[in-house]
Amino acid sequence: MNEALLSVRGVSVSFGGVKVLDGIDLDVKPGEIRGLIGPNGAGKTTMLNVICGIHPPHQGDVLLDGVSIVGRKPSAIARLGLGRTFQTSQLFRGMTVLENLMTGLHHRTTAGFVAASLNLRRYREEEEAAEEAARQALEFIGMSAFADRPASALSFGQQRVIEIARTLISDPKVVLLDEPAVGLSLNRLAEFDTLLRRIRDEKGVTLILIEHVIRLVMDVCDQVTVLSSGRRIAEGTPDAVRNDPGVIEAYLGKELRARHSAS
Amino acid sequence: MALFGRRNVLVAMLLFAAVAPTFLNAYYLFVANTILIYVLLAIGLNILVGYAGQLAFANAAMFGIGAYGTGLLQVHFGWPFWLAFPLGALIATMVGLAISLPALRLSGLYLALSTLAFAQFTQWVFLNWEPVTFGAGGFKTPPISFAPLPISKTLGLYYLSLILVMVLFALAQNLVRSRIGRAFVAVRDGEIAAESLGVDLLRYKALAFGISGFYAGIAGGLYSAMLNFVSPEGFDLFQMVIHKAMIIVGGLGSIVGSVLGAGTLVFVLEALRKVKGVQEIAFGAILVGFILFMPGGIIGYLKEKVRGWEEPLHRARASRRPPVAATSESSEVRP
Numbered sequence: 244m245n246e247a248l249l250s251v252r253g254v255s256v257s258f259g260g261v262k263v264l265d266g267i268d269l270d271v272k273p274g275e276i277r278g279l280i281g282p283n284g285a286g287k288t289t290m291l292n293v294i295c296g297i298h299p300p301h302q303g304d305v306l307l308d309g310v311s312i313v314g315r316k317p318s319a320i321a322r323l324g325l326g327r328t329f330q331t332s333q334l335f336r337g338m339t340v341l342e343n344l345m346t347g348l349h350h351r352t353t354a355g356f357v358a359a360s361l362n363l364r365r366y367r368e369e370e371e372a373a374e375e376a377a378r379q380a381l382e383f384i385g386m387s388a389f390a391d392r393p394a395s396a397l398s399f400g401q402q403r404v405i406e407i408a409r410t411l412i413s414d415p416k417v418v419l420l421d422e423p424a425v426g427l428s429l430n431r432l433a434e435f436d437t438l439l440r441r442i443r444d445e446k447g448v449t450l451i452l453i454e455h456v457i458r459l460v461m462d463v464c465d466q467v468t469v470l471s472s473g474r475r476i477a478e479g480t481p482d483a484v485r486n487d488p489g490v491i492e493a494y495l496g497k498e499l500r501a502r503h504s505a506s
Numbered sequence: 507m508a509l510f511g512r513r514n515v516l517v518a519m520l521l522f523a524a525v526a527p528t529f530l531n532a533y534y535l536f537v538a539n540t541i542l543i544y545v546l547l548a549i550g551l552n553i554l555v556g557y558a559g560q561l562a563f564a565n566a567a568m569f570g571i572g573a574y575g576t577g578l579l580q581v582h583f584g585w586p587f588w589l590a591f592p593l594g595a596l597i598a599t600m601v602g603l604a605i606s607l608p609a610l611r612l613s614g615l616y617l618a619l620s621t622l623a624f625a626q627f628t629q630w631v632f633l634n635w636e637p638v639t640f641g642a643g644g645f646k647t648p649p650i651s652f653a654p655l656p657i658s659k660t661l662g663l664y665y666l667s668l669i670l671v672m673v674l675f676a677l678a679q680n681l682v683r684s685r686i687g688r689a690f691v692a693v694r695d696g697e698i699a700a701e702s703l704g705v706d707l708l709r710y711k712a713l714a715f716g717i718s719g720f721y722a723g724i725a726g727g728l729y730s731a732m733l734n735f736v737s738p739e740g741f742d743l744f745q746m747v748i749h750k751a752m753i754i755v756g757g758l759g760s761i762v763g764s765v766l767g768a769g770t771l772v773f774v775l776e777a778l779r780k781v782k783g784v785q786e787i788a789f790g791a792i793l794v795g796f797i798l799f800m801p802g803g804i805i806g807y808l809k810e811k812v813r814g815w816e817e818p819l820h821r822a823r824a825s826r827r828p829p830v831a832a833t834s835e836s837s838e839v840r841p
Binding site for chain 1: 677686689695696701703706
């Protein structure tokens with residue numbers, strides 16, 4: 244009936260009388276890379292926080308693979324196959340890179356208190372498999388050499404990429420990326436395009452991407468949704484959105500829009 | 507393996523502890539037993555504070571609950587020590603789990619204050635619920651015996667403590683290297699990120715509080731049996747400060763650090779016991795000194811200066827390490 248993998252239906256959120264999101268709909272198909280753009284304060288990050296369960300919406304519903312996830316704890320939503328990264332690096336600083344990635348497997352592993360503290364065989368096997376998976380994930384992003392470095396010793400850009408790998412390691416269905424290109428130098432951006440496409444093609448992960456680096460959005464996204472002041476003002480292919488008068492107005496203002504279309 | 511690496515030093519310490527009773531006099535044996543009890547307290551508290559990052563101040567109270575539980579079950583119900591002891595530890599575990607409930611809503615200083623309030627409340631109960639706790643004067647616990655074994659109470663209790671320390675040390679060490687230990691550190695280093703990876707905050711905070719309650723409860727039971735006497739002042743705020751100081755001196759987020767910190771501080775406190783008033787001053791000076799100059803504690807120093815003291819949060823598989831060091835460093839520096 245509905246082929247969307249992630250479906251947002253009429254979601255509204257207000258903070259103290261200010262409507263941050265106002266009846267937003269969003270349908271993301273499996274295997275899509277969806278861009279979510281908009282001027283500052285448009286409600287993009289709030290949107291991600293609603294989807295991953297940090298802010299419950301005041302109205303509306305969010306469906307992941309046909310199942311409503313509104314009202315569940317963020318950890319429970321993560322277990323259903325929704326991963327995300329954050330605007331600022333959220334690596335665990337007291338761990339090595341490898342241990343960070345192994346933590347990404349938390350909900351795919353099951354060893355309990357007894358098995359772990361008694362060092363039972365079942366737990367040891369699971370632990371070895373987790374380490375192997377973590378090493379493969381590092382290979383995927385070409386950072387195998389960093390396995391045993393403390394996470395705090397990495398550059399900001401490296402931390403962002405490790406964080407994406409940490410989310411991917413548990414085979415999520417959908418990953419939300421909040422400004423992943425922040426802190427990347429211009430010549431790394433091209434590699435980043437490739438990485439995002441490889442995540443979609445090789446891992447089969449659907450991506451939703453908030454990004455201010457418009458070039459990246461235009462290059463990799465199949466569909467782009469534009470938010471402004473909590474409303475969805477446009478949706479379509481990157482080219483269609485780029486030429487949408489409403490979008491140009493939201494970004495540049497009315498007067499500039501006139502000049503833009505004149506030129 | 508490095509000669510003065512972690513494993514060798516631990517084995518040497520264990521051997522020393524095992525043969526110590528043959529040449530220590532009664533007083534030093536008492537000090538040694540005290541160290542063993544504080545090792546348990548420090549390990550439990552380090553899991554809660556050093557690993558899971560919960561700034562709680564109820565450890566001395568749970569130590570007291572273990573001691574009172576073990577003692578009172580013997581006194582009021584005439585139960586044998588061997589039954590009262592595990593039950594006392596179980597009660598302390600339950601209390602630990604119960605005080606984890608506010609911890610889900612509070613963090614940092616607010617958690618510190620609410621657990622401190624709980625500790626003061628426990629102290630008040632010990633002092634004022636006289637029909638049950640015997641008030642400020644405390645009470646004597648029945649002497650315990652190791653009946654079928656031909657050893658004295660002092661020696662028996664020392665070896666019981668040593669065995670419990672060995673077992674509970676190994677359990678804690680295994681635990682912190684597992685996915686559970688990593689979940690604790692994840693909660694400490696970033697709650698939101700931990701949740702986004704499927705770590706249930708409620709579950710892991712409660713588990714950390716429960717573990718620290720259990721370790722403190724076991725320590726309390728042993729303590730009551732060692733002194734044959736339980737009174738409220740042993741479990742006051744100063745006691746709590748001692749526990750905190752142990753994990754700071756030893757090193758936060760390290761099980762071995764807990765052992766080293768407990769040993770060091772009990773030794774220093776006992777050495778200064780004869781000089782009235784100096785104890786607190788020296789204690790404060792040590793604490794300030796460590797916070798200012800060695801924030802990583804003894805273990806932090808060892809990790810930095812001595813080979814073989816690394817403490818990964820996973821099981822190191824030396825055999826299957828890919829050749830990292832020589833190959834890439836420069837060739838593969840990415841974003």
